[in-house]
Amino acid sequence: MDETLKQYMLLFKQNNDLVNGPDYPNKEKDIQNQKEQIEAYEKLLQQGFTSDYDYDEFADSVIKCAYGDMTLEELEAVYYGLTSPF
Numbered sequence: 001m002d003e004t005l006k007q008y009m010l011l012f013k014q015n016n017d018l019v020n021g022p023d024y025p026n027k028e029k030d031i032q033n034q035k036e037q038i039e040a041y042e043k044l045l046q047q048g049f050t051s052d053y054d055y056d057e058f059a060d061s062v063i064k065c066a067y068g069d070m071t072l073e074e075l076e077a078v079y080y081g082l083t084s085p086f
Contacts (some may be wrong), residue, residue: 008041048083
């Protein structure tokens with residue numbers, strides 16, 4: 001599995017859990033720090049897409065994976081399907 005994709009998905013899931021979890025002091029700061037890390041991974045991953053549409057389709061799949069509607073392996077297949085030359 002692509003390590004960048006794996007780390008991105010783990011951070012995305014952690015951020016989703018953090019946002020939807022209970023409030024605590026400095027929660028907003030933690031959310032912002034994770035958001036910055038996620039954006040760095042997004043920039044790396046986005047380089048492989050040839051169009052914004054393909055990236056949007058990938059982003060939809062990331063959300064599905066975060067909510068358990070798609071496995072990490074299925075997400076990886078979507079990613080490679082959208083970034084591999086035909």
